[in-house]
């Protein structure tokens with residue numbers, strides 16, 4: 001006799017109470033003291049006061065006294081491999097910095113890239129990032145399965161992840177910046193990108209891994225690869241990512257080579273659209289911003305990297321006013337050695353206040369939105385993550401704000417954004433804890449520190465031999 005079908009078990013619940021909450025929903029709803037109920041991998045309820053009573057299957061209760069809960073941070077631009085080439089070419093602009101570093105980068109291998117990805121991911125996750133991305137575009141011949149190594153590191157850390165499979169095919173002999181030995185052919189790059197999408201891209205609501213098509217930049221990629229890359233992404237139904245309008249030198253390069261500025265060049269190659277997001281976008285005039293707004297092309301704002309390379313100040317207040325989706329990016333850690341995203345909330349706010357809009361440029365809530373919902377938008381995942389709302393995935397962070405660093409600041413969002421980098425007491429990704437009491441749960445930080453140092457030294461030695 002068949003046993004009667006068992007009733008489906010109720011999803012395990014985590015109840016968080018007594019914390020301030022910034023939901024970053026459409027109307028910026030906040031609670032001075034509220035609750036969040038997580039059921040399985042989703043948020044079941046968010047509200048003021050205590051959680052509803054008589055909830056079944058509660059496996060954990062968290063007292064959030066002294067904390068602020070926010071959506072998990074979303075990083076929208078990074079180059080993980082640069083973790084093992086930090087602190088080099090420290091006084092260069094973008095083009096000189098690239099030319100100084102390409103010869104070293106051309107020697108990376110799978111073991112180095114894996115260690116660098118672990119380091120990059122660990123640093124961000126510890127600081128409240130729950131969705132990471134890596135724009136990887138250096139694939140030296142014979143270097144192994146770099147995409148696989150990066151995705152493995154993301155899975156092990158426990159964060160949600162987008163791999164932007166990059167490529168370069170315009171080397172020095174074709175008027176580009178990378179050395180000849182650091183580039184792929186068009187056919188090779190497109191085939192490898194398609195294979196990576198087929199193997200790793202998950203389109204489902206709660207996907208942990210997604211893949212985007214991401215030729216590197218106008219000055220390292222041929223027009224043909226830009227065009228065919230866009231066609232490939234649209235055929236496969238995945239997003240497109242690249243660098244754009246980063247420096248005055250790039251603008252000059254585009255005018256000389258293509259007879260037009262970067263935004264017009266992107267339009268001519270199929271690279272404006274709601275399925276595209278672009279890093280930097282520093283040198284944008286009014287009509288460039290209007291084109292991004294009209295097409296809903298997203299921007300990854302990377303304030304620290306832009307400052308480090310003296311690239312300039314992106315016009316974020318103007319982009320937001322025009323309706324351009326804007327998220328935040330760490331950028332590669334060879335141009336932003338700290339590698340943290342929570343400090344970019346503060347840097348975005350401060351750097352934009354040095355621009356034309358002065359003290360009205362951005363406020364603390366807008367900065368928090370850039371780092372959460374804005375990031376989800378540009379990664380194409382705003383329906384699933386980026387705000388604390390019932391039905392969305394339970395990606396959230398509890399920031400500790402009752403210690404020396406923040407306790408005397410009354411407003412928790414002001415404390416988080418204007419204050420020192422806040423410690424993370426708990427972060428959840430799809431309801432799974434990734435950080436507890438400032439320590440990563442799934443990765444040994446000390447072991448990662450050792451292996452990244454070893455791999456950085458090994459790369460330096462190989463590069464020195466040439």
Ligand SMILES: [Zn+2]
Pocket residue numbers: 077078079243279331332
């Ligand atoms: Zn970049």
